[in-house]
Amino acid sequence: MAQVSIRKVVKAYEGNVQAVKGIDLEIADEEFVVLVGPSGCGKSTTLRMIAGLEEITSGDIAIGGEVVNDVPPRDRDIAMVFQNYALYPHMSVFDNMAFGLKLRKFPKEEIKKRVDDAAKMLDIAMLLDRKPKALSGGQRQRVAMGRAIVRNPKVFLFDEPLSNLDAKLRVQMRTEIKKVHQLVPTTTVYVTHDQIEAMTLADRVVVMNHGIIEQVGAPQELYHNPATRFVAGFIGSPAMNFLTVKLVSDNGLYVELADGTRLAVNPARIDRYKPHAGKTMTLGLRPEHLTETHTNEKPGTAYLDATVDVTEPMGMETMVHFFIKGEPVCARVDPLTVAIPGQILRLAADMSNMHLIDNDTNKVV
Amino acid sequence: MSATIARPGSLHRQRQWTLWGSYTALSFFVVVFLVPPFYMLMTSLKSSAEISAEAGNPWYPHSPTLANYMTLLGSDSFMRYFFNSVWVTAVVVVVSMVISILSAFALSRMGFKGAQVLSTGVFLTYLIPPSLLFIPLFQIVGWLGLINSTWVLVLLFPTLAVPFATWIMIGYFSSIPKELDEAALIDGASYMQILVQIFIPVALPGIIAATIFAFTISWGAFLYPLAYLYSADQVTLTVGIVRDLIRGDVFAWGMIMAACVIGAAPPIIIYTFLMDYYVAGLTAGSTKG
Numbered sequence: 097m098a099q100v101s102i103r104k105v106v107k108a109y110e111g112n113v114q115a116v117k118g119i120d121l122e123i124a125d126e127e128f129v130v131l132v133g134p135s136g137c138g139k140s141t142t143l144r145m146i147a148g149l150e151e152i153t154s155g156d157i158a159i160g161g162e163v164v165n166d167v168p169p170r171d172r173d174i175a176m177v178f179q180n181y182a183l184y185p186h187m188s189v190f191d192n193m194a195f196g197l198k199l200r201k202f203p204k205e206e207i208k209k210r211v212d213d214a215a216k217m218l219d220i221a222m223l224l225d226r227k228p229k230a231l232s233g234g235q236r237q238r239v240a241m242g243r244a245i246v247r248n249p250k251v252f253l254f255d256e257p258l259s260n261l262d263a264k265l266r267v268q269m270r271t272e273i274k275k276v277h278q279l280v281p282t283t284t285v286y287v288t289h290d291q292i293e294a295m296t297l298a299d300r301v302v303v304m305n306h307g308i309i310e311q312v313g314a315p316q317e318l319y320h321n322p323a324t325r326f327v328a329g330f331i332g333s334p335a336m337n338f339l340t341v342k343l344v345s346d347n348g349l350y351v352e353l354a355d356g357t358r359l360a361v362n363p364a365r366i367d368r369y370k371p372h373a374g375k376t377m378t379l380g381l382r383p384e385h386l387t388e389t390h391t392n393e394k395p396g397t398a399y400l401d402a403t404v405d406v407t408e409p410m411g412m413e414t415m416v417h418f419f420i421k422g423e424p425v426c427a428r429v430d431p432l433t434v435a436i437p438g439q440i441l442r443l444a445a446d447m448s449n450m451h452l453i454d455n456d457t458n459k460v461v
Numbered sequence: 462m463s464a465t466i467a468r469p470g471s472l473h474r475q476r477q478w479t480l481w482g483s484y485t486a487l488s489f490f491v492v493v494f495l496v497p498p499f500y501m502l503m504t505s506l507k508s509s510a511e512i513s514a515e516a517g518n519p520w521y522p523h524s525p526t527l528a529n530y531m532t533l534l535g536s537d538s539f540m541r542y543f544f545n546s547v548w549v550t551a552v553v554v555v556v557s558m559v560i561s562i563l564s565a566f567a568l569s570r571m572g573f574k575g576a577q578v579l580s581t582g583v584f585l586t587y588l589i590p591p592s593l594l595f596i597p598l599f600q601i602v603g604w605l606g607l608i609n610s611t612w613v614l615v616l617l618f619p620t621l622a623v624p625f626a627t628w629i630m631i632g633y634f635s636s637i638p639k640e641l642d643e644a645a646l647i648d649g650a651s652y653m654q655i656l657v658q659i660f661i662p663v664a665l666p667g668i669i670a671a672t673i674f675a676f677t678i679s680w681g682a683f684l685y686p687l688a689y690l691y692s693a694d695q696v697t698l699t700v701g702i703v704r705d706l707i708r709g710d711v712f713a714w715g716m717i718m719a720a721c722v723i724g725a726a727p728p729i730i731i732y733t734f735l736m737d738y739y740v741a742g743l744t745a746g747s748t749k750g
Binding site for chain 1: 641643644646647650654663
């Protein structure tokens with residue numbers, strides 16, 4: 097059993113600059129948790145504090161129920177995979193993977209068995225005699241993972257492990273990591289700034305910003321029910337559209353865009369939004385919820401006319417960019433839709449998937 | 462458009478001029494630096510009679526002889542000087558390297574308070590010329606009762622070698638990614654294990670560069686052995702040559718030159734084999750991320 101508990105953890109550097117501002121997080125045994133956020137949000141610092149590579153200014157970190165604040169990294173029973181692989185350049189792949197076991201004085205046969213098993217699982221069995229410099233980026237990352245796996249630790253820590261790989265390899269290795277977690281279910285904390293990586297890998301995603309946790313939840317929950325403007329904008333690609341609107345109560349409830357267009361609020365949400373009537377707020381609408389019109393729209397659809405600025409045909413869909421009173425908007429339409437720059441295109445907004453953000457608190461209401 | 466067509470190959474021409482300039486300057490230095498050792502080697506192969514005859518072409522021996530070498534190698538005192546130099550240098554190199562590797566690792570990796578100031582301080586000591594120190598040091602050495610003992614060199618040479626060797630090693634260790642020691646820490650290594658099993662093998666070119674430096678300081682030193690040692694059984698090679706082969710105004714040129722060739726052989730052999738490592742070590746940090 098290796099649950100990880102982070103309780104009121106603060107990391108402050110000299111000059112009282114706080115990188116992590118008192119976060120709380122409970123990670124269950126065998127859970128795959130991804131910490132995601134922009135540069136400087138404190139995600140890597142949090143991971144390094146779990147690893148014991150950074151001291152904690154205040155608060156507690158417990159692994160398997162035991163507080164490890166003052167336990168050195170080697171006694172925490174963790175393994176870490178680094179962004180730049182951190183392979184020992186003078187050692188063969190075998191020795192790299194066996195290093196930790198040798199230091200822990202495992203018998204030779206046991207070391208060989210564990211290394212061979214991990215190498216087979218990661219498809220690097222034929223590379224065991226090579227030095228790291230003779231490997232490709234993807235192979236090096238596999239070795240780094242192998243070095244972690246052979247130790248059979250309580251917790252795996254990944255610090256942006258795919259950032260140094262090219263796009264194609266990144267997708268491939270992402271699947272490999274997921275597969276490894278299925279084969280060796282171990283509590284895993286994974287740091288990335290790539291929200292797609294976070295969504296595809298995680299059991300739960302932790303979105304961090306400016307040293308605090310904005311929201312914790314399953315990938316789908318974060319996507320469909322973001323708690324804050326930051327999460328709404330960070331999760332999803334292309335990013336959610338944000339439009340300044342006025343909530344108008346006039347024979348029904350409407351959001352009034354800056355150009356005067358009124359979009360009717362889905363009746364199911366009227367009670368939820370009504371207390372904010374009259375306020376200037378931000379409407380959040382994902383590009384896929386702003387599409388070409390259909391003959392039989394589902395209930396809760398509203399329409400607006402867009403003067404097309406730029407189109408981006410992606411093959412299976414086309415992104416249409418336009419402005420509403422200076423605010424950029426992106427719609428995701430069928431590739432067969434005729435969208436010509438400069439011409440007007442009628443779009444359907446799926447208001448049952450809208451988000452309304454309070455401009456004072458930046459929270460989704 | 463026309464401007465680019467009017468000057469085809471200007472880059473090529475510029476490169477050629479640069480190369481010509483480089484080769485001219487380098488050839489000048491090669492001549493200036495290699496003529497003395499060449500003359501030394503040629504003179505060492507001449508008999509005393511031929512040297513003093515001042516007849517014929519002085520740039521090569523007319524009747525080459527190894528007599529000077531044979532006399533030196535058969536001389537007990539010369540062999541004693543040679544081995545004094547060998548043992549002093551061996552101990553100095555080992556002591557200097559142990560101190561500088563340990564201190565460079567601590568200064569570059571242990572992250573303690575004042576590490577930066579301390580590393581600057583270590584380097585600053587290197588900037589004080591040894592010739593300024595030998596008089597005050599004489600007092601200290603006398604107080605320690607080490608005058609006329611080769612141990613004085615074992616004590617003093619590391620003080621000259623360690624600062625620069627440490628500085629080279631700090632540069633090299635700093636070029637090793639931080640994640641490497643973090644990975645080793647997590648793998649279960651102690652700081653000493655990280656140093657011995659990761660840093661020393663990875664930083665071998667830097668260590669070799671620093672070793673060569675420490676070797677050169679000790680092997681080629683003249684001032685300190687001259688100042689602190691006087692009896693035949695303690696003197697090192699550099700001072701021994703002057704002591705035995707120059708008697709008043711009589712210079713045994715043939716043997717002096719042969720002794721210099723023998724004395725220069727170890728550094729030449731070491732430099733020849735380790736030159737690539739030496740250059741790699743000195744330039745580390747400037748190109749590695």
